[in-house]
Amino acid sequence: MATVYQQLLPEEAQFLATAFPQLLKINGTNFPVSGLAYDATTDEAAFWKFRAHNYGSGNLTLDIEWYADTASSANVVWEAQIAAITPNTDTQDIETDALATLNFVQDTHLGTTGQRLHRATITISNLDSLAADDYVALRLARDANGTSATDDLTGDAIVTLVTLSYSDT
């Protein structure tokens, strides 16, 4: 039994026509920091696609590495959902396929340093009948308006890296 990891970079994200985070590249003191800046007041979403290589069974784990642009406390809410398609088997039109019900996590700023890096984890349990080698579309959004839980973090929340993992058995 092993765990399969898929790195999803901000630079690889795709977006719909509206309500999407800004892709930033900040020239840090010693190295550049790139990320997706999710707005504090309007829900914004980014999308990635991947093939579910060696997917065995069970929930997906989505680790979201983020930092606050200007805040040093309070909560941010992240939402994730997938659409899984089995090529050559599913007859659903890919351009109109629906996403499964979202899962979310509320993560709390740990304080001390405003722009410290956090890792929030979402367990994606709504799997849309996911099977090995499926084409998968993943949506990651910030629930800025607090539909799923209270998001009271002031300013942008910047996602620097997303890692998806699952079991191969």
Added chain:
Amino acid sequence: MATLSPADRQSVWAQWQRENTLPCGPLTKPELRAAVDAIDGWIDANAAAFNAAIPLPARTSLSAKQKVWLFFFVIRQRFEVA
């Protein structure tokens, strides 16, 4: 002039967060919104006093918008927030 509508206050609250680049400390979004509401209320409560503080002939020569714009220029120069 009346206070801003809730939608306009919402717009101020949202846009300020987008443009602010300085640390906010432990301030939460609801607390920031309370500050927006209070500032708008204070402006409304003191609008007459602000106007009365402007000497003639500026008080009658300038439009309301011009007077507010002048106020902004003074604030900007004092606090270098532009």
